Amino acid sequence: MNTQIQSALEWRYATKGFDPSKKVSQEDLDTLLDAVRLSPSSLGLQPWKILVISDTQVREKLKAAAWNQAQVTDASQVIVFAARKNLSESYVDSYLKIVAETRGQEVEDTQGYRQMIMGSVMGRSDESLFQWNARQVYIALGILLETAALMKIDACPMEGFDAKQFDTILGLDETDYTSIVIAPVGYRSSEDKYSSVPKVRFSKEQIMKFV
Amino acid sequence: MNTQIQSALEWRYATKGFDPSKKVSQEDLDTLLDAVRLSPSSLGLQPWKILVISDTQVREKLKAAAWNQAQVTDASQVIVFAARKNLSESYVDSYLKIVAETRGQEVEDTQGYRQMIMGSVMGRSDESLFQWNARQVYIALGILLETAALMKIDACPMEGFDAKQFDTILGLDETDYTSIVIAPVGYRSSEDKYSSVPKVRFSKEQIMKFV
Numbered sequence: 375m376n377t378q379i380q381s382a383l384e385w386r387y388a389t390k391g392f393d394p395s396k397k398v399s400q401e402d403l404d405t406l407l408d409a410v411r412l413s414p415s416s417l418g419l420q421p422w423k424i425l426v427i428s429d430t431q432v433r434e435k436l437k438a439a440a441w442n443q444a445q446v447t448d449a450s451q452v453i454v455f456a457a458r459k460n461l462s463e464s465y466v467d468s469y470l471k472i473v474a475e476t477r478g479q480e481v482e483d484t485q486g487y488r489q490m491i492m493g494s495v496m497g498r499s500d501e502s503l504f505q506w507n508a509r510q511v512y513i514a515l516g517i518l519l520e521t522a523a524l525m526k527i528d529a530c531p532m533e534g535f536d537a538k539q540f541d542t543i544l545g546l547d548e549t550d551y552t553s554i555v556i557a558p559v560g561y562r563s564s565e566d567k568y569s570s571v572p573k574v575r576f577s578k579e580q581i582m583k584f585v
Numbered sequence: 586m587n588t589q590i591q592s593a594l595e596w597r598y599a600t601k602g603f604d605p606s607k608k609v610s611q612e613d614l615d616t617l618l619d620a621v622r623l624s625p626s627s628l629g630l631q632p633w634k635i636l637v638i639s640d641t642q643v644r645e646k647l648k649a650a651a652w653n654q655a656q657v658t659d660a661s662q663v664i665v666f667a668a669r670k671n672l673s674e675s676y677v678d679s680y681l682k683i684v685a686e687t688r689g690q691e692v693e694d695t696q697g698y699r700q701m702i703m704g705s706v707m708g709r710s711d712e713s714l715f716q717w718n719a720r721q722v723y724i725a726l727g728i729l730l731e732t733a734a735l736m737k738i739d740a741c742p743m744e745g746f747d748a749k750q751f752d753t754i755l756g757l758d759e760t761d762y763t764s765i766v767i768a769p770v771g772y773r774s775s776e777d778k779y780s781s782v783p784k785v786r787f788s789k790e791q792i793m794k795f796v
Contacts, residue, residue, distance in 0.1 A: 383728070405590060412786060413598075414730060416742075424790055472785055476785045506717050508718055513723050519728070575683075
């Protein structure tokens with residue numbers, strides 16, 4: 375497994391050129407999305423929505439809002455990660471409802487947990503909560519990218535798009551969520567010159583310290 | 586592979602009780618750290634430092650700065666993720682130096698890339714750059730957590746600690762980096778009651794939309 379993980383992470387790269395004729399199978403897509411769904415998040419709050427875009431016309435609009443980057447239309451699907459712009463008592467209660475359901479408890483049994491969460495959430499600005507939520511979304515992004523690589527599925531994490539336009543196109547405008555990062559997924563084109571460019575990383579010595 | 590990934594992500598949980606007698610082997614630790622090192626980041630900038638803490642006395646101090654949570658001393662190692670508090674021209678140039686080295690180019694050959702990066706970096710506040718950097722660090726955290734799970738190594742992502750005290754203890758005070766999230770790694774204790782608590786996740790229907 376050690377070698378397999380390392381090879382997969384060496385193999386992956388931010389794929390610029392996708393082969394439009396190759397599609398991620400439903401089974402593989404389900405695994406990718408399940409990995410995202412199972413991602414951990416602070417206090418378990420999962421402050422995200424995941425939009426999976428296959429529709430050609432919608433993708434043309436998204437592409438126009440993403441500096442016309444071809445990945446948006448050439449990939450098999452585009453996965454859009456949206457973060458919650460705030461956290462509210464009602465959101466925490468919607469989470470505690472599924473905590474109770476999953477664990478066969480009454481919602482009342484989660485009062486201690488509720489107090490603990492509310493202590494971390496209340497009194498913080500929406501901006502601070504949004505930044506916190508955004509970080510959690512990037513955990514899920516990391517897990518998507520590693521899962522894809524292990525399955526030999528290519529992906530291209532992208533922040534270069536107009537979030538407001540994305541939100542309008544995807545119907546997020548009137549919601550508590552906003553698009554923060556996207557990942558087209560699919561299969562690299564044999565003509566993508568970036569696939570053979572050596573991966574650049576700082577050495578262990580440059581970024582790690584052992585104490 | 587699909588089943589293996591799903592099982593690993595179902596198996597993992599935020600481990601509260603580690604077995605202090607069980608240590609992560611050097612080989613496995615190397616794989617974990619290499620996965621972190623290979624993590625992608627926006628524009629490839631890798632705005633992070635990773636501290637790997639084994640020393641018992643240092644860990645006692647860190648524990649006191651983390652609400653005395655036992656994971657900090659009971660786990661095999663504590664991995665501290667620090668994010669860069671800013672991005673500067675000199676940092677971008679240190680990155681372009683390894684780009685050129687890795688790709689057998691002259692630094693001058695990276696001028697186009699430099700302009701593109703500087704366009705994304707300059708004119709932004711340190712706070713905005715720090716939040717951006719922090720998100721990238723959480724990609725690496727996600728990859729650490731999935732890698733650990735695939736190797737049946739337990740981990741506990743934790744934000745509950747005093748970052749200022751951590752920075753002082755770890756000598757980050759006078760640097761451009763600050764601790765933002767930690768992950769003790771090791772092996773769960775058979776007595777950790779949390780290991781058998783059902784995982785709580787929103788359903789696919791609740792968090793995903795297909796377009």
